[in-house]
Amino acid sequence: MEHLSLEALARLVDEPAEPAEAAHLEVCAECRAELDALREQTSELAHLPDLEPPPDIWPAIEACLREEGLLRAPRRASGSVWLRLAAALALFLAGGVVGFAVRGAAQDEPFDAESITTRIATAADAEEVARLLEETRAAYFAALNRYAEFSEPVGTGDLITRAVALEGILFTTRAALAQAPADPVINGYHLSALAQHESTLRQIAFDPAEPWY
Amino acid sequence: MTEAELIERARRGEDSAIRALYRRHAPRVYATIRRLAGDDSLAEDWAQEAWVRAIRALPTFRGDSKFSTWLHRIAVNSALHGRRARLRRTKCEAPLPVTLPVGPTGERTLLRLQLERALERLPERMRQVLVLHDVEGYTHDEIGEVLGVNPGTSKSQLFKARARMRELLRAASEPAVQEGVWST
Numbered sequence: 156m157e158h159l160s161l162e163a164l165a166r167l168v169d170e171p172a173e174p175a176e177a178a179h180l181e182v183c184a185e186c187r188a189e190l191d192a193l194r195e196q197t198s199e200l201a202h203l204p205d206l207e208p209p210p211d212i213w214p215a216i217e218a219c220l221r222e223e224g225l226l227r228a229p230r231r232a233s234g235s236v237w238l239r240l241a242a243a244l245a246l247f248l249a250g251g252v253v254g255f256a257v258r259g260a261a262q263d264e265p266f267d268a269e270s271i272t273t274r275i276a277t278a279a280d281a282e283e284v285a286r287l288l289e290e291t292r293a294a295y296f297a298a299l300n301r302y303a304e305f306s307e308p309v310g311t312g313d314l315i316t317r318a319v320a321l322e323g324i325l326f327t328t329r330a331a332l333a334q335a336p337a338d339p340v341i342n343g344y345h346l347s348a349l350a351q352h353e354s355t356l357r358q359i360a361f362d363p364a365e366p367w368y
Numbered sequence: 369m370t371e372a373e374l375i376e377r378a379r380r381g382e383d384s385a386i387r388a389l390y391r392r393h394a395p396r397v398y399a400t401i402r403r404l405a406g407d408d409s410l411a412e413d414w415a416q417e418a419w420v421r422a423i424r425a426l427p428t429f430r431g432d433s434k435f436s437t438w439l440h441r442i443a444v445n446s447a448l449h450g451r452r453a454r455l456r457r458t459k460c461e462a463p464l465p466v467t468l469p470v471g472p473t474g475e476r477t478l479l480r481l482q483l484e485r486a487l488e489r490l491p492e493r494m495r496q497v498l499v500l501h502d503v504e505g506y507t508h509d510e511i512g513e514v515l516g517v518n519p520g521t522s523k524s525q526l527f528k529a530r531a532r533m534r535e536l537l538r539a540a541s542e543p544a545v546q547e548g549v550w551s552t
Contacts, residue, residue, distance in 0.1 A: 161531035166523075168530065193534055199483055200502040205395035206402050212412055213390060216419045220386070225423050227381045273394050277387040315478055 158183065164190045168197050210276040210330030275330040284334060288327075314359045321352040371435055379426045386423060393436060394419075397443045403499045404447040406488045418446035444500070444514060486536040494529035501526050 159179055167190055172180060180187055220226040278284045328345035335341055369388075377385035397418060402411040422442045429438055487495055496515060500506040501522070508519035508526075515522070 161534055162527045165527040165530035165534070189534070192537075193530055196483070196533060196537060197502050197530065199479060200498070201505070203399070203403075203480060203483065203503055206399040208394050208398035208415055209408070209412055212394075212398075212415050212419075215416050216390070216423075219416070219420045220423055223420075223424065225381055226383050226386060273391050277391055315481065319477060319481075 156183065159186050159189075161189065161193075164193055168193050207273060207326060210273070210326060211333050213273070213276040214333050273330075275327065276333055278334070284331075288331065314355055318352060318355045318359065321348055321355060324348045325352060372431070375426065375429065375431075375435060378423070389435075390419065393439055396436065397439060400440060400443050400499070400504060401447045403484075403487055403503060404444070404496055405450075406490075406492070406495055410450065414447045414450040415443075417450060418443040421446060440504075444504075448496070448514060482537055482540050483533075486533050486540070489536055490529055490532055494525055494532060497522055497525040498529035498533065502530070 156179075159176060163176065164186065167176065180190065217226065275284055275287045278287060325345070325348050328341060328348055331341045332338075332345055371392075374385050374388055374392075378389050394415075398411065398415050401414045401418060402408070405411040405414060418439075422439050425442070429435065487499065490498065493515075497511055500511045500514070501508070506514075508522040511517070511522040512519045517525075
């Protein structure tokens with residue numbers, strides 16, 4: 156029995172089947188399964204979430220807008236901004252370390268550092284940055300608790316979850332670096348998160364049962 | 369503050385209003401551009417370009433459509449225009465490395481990562497049509513308008529793209545069988 160082509164099945168996601176196609180689908184479970192998979196794929200694509208932009212986009216946009224005179228009142232960062240950032244990042248790091256040590260303390264809130272990132276990148280003053288970093292620290296703490304719940308045995312699903320969580324952390328540290336590129340605490344923390352992220356990606360890539368893609 | 373008030377203040381160049389508009393709409397704009405681009409570096413350039421164009425064009429926004437719709441169209445046009453410009457400049461460059469798309473954690477994360485990965489691997493025109501139709505909800509007439517093709521071509525590309533996506537996703541879920549890694 157000749158099956159329907161994938162392209163023909165892809166058309167049937169939106170359009171009614173021709174009589175011959177309908178007759179084939181009646182008797183062919185394999186083609187019906189492919190059509191169901193194509194429908195699911197199409198449905199999932201329609202529900203893909205928005206993506207948080209990398210934090211260094213906003214400073215570039217801001218610079219262009221100022222150059223064209225489209226933004227008023229240039230921002231002037233005071234020296235205390237970086238000190239406050241460093242203090243907030245120290246809290247952020249401490250939260251992470253403690254978070255790894257806590258197991259079984261379930262929290263339902265998803266790790267959502269990305270949503271904070273744009274707010275950090277566009278923050279108007281140091282107080283707002285410090286407050287947002289404190290929020291991020293709390294989100295990170297919750298995420299690490301969640302990770303600790305199922306970190307053993309380590310499987311690819313865990314590794315992907317870890318990679319995604321670390322990616323969120325990197326978004327946050329990049330946002331902080333855009334605000335304070337020379338801050339040693341932020342740089343140290345960013346490099347640490349980067350190393351962990353790369354290590355996790357390598358583990359995923361070398362997992363023979365579940366390749367990266 | 370309502371969006372209309374924000375837009376009015378942003379038109380006057382008020383820093384806080386422009387920041388607020390960016391915060392509100394940046395994830396949506398970036399998602400569209402990232403998926404059309406297929407990689408991070410291009411997406412960053414095009415997102416930047418889209419926002420600058422949008423703020424520059426704010427005085428022409430009359431409120432006939434929703435601001436998000438107007439902005440989204442600018443984002444799509446920036447991505448399509450950006451692609452053409454890049455091809456002229458960097459014809460011989462090697463492909464950029466693929467990076468991990470970021471999304472929310474949760475039970476659907478793996479499937480969404482696979483979908484994002486598969487999108488990156490589609491040929492450019494297939495990806496554009498699939499993203500515009502299946503992700504962004506454009507009609508074939510609208511796709512024909514923005515891509516400069518007829519609606520029939522858009523349909524044909526869409527079905528090819530869906531089929532290719534299906535193959536990529538199937539390969540992702542059955543790697544050992546497909547590649548014979550574990551066969552003896």
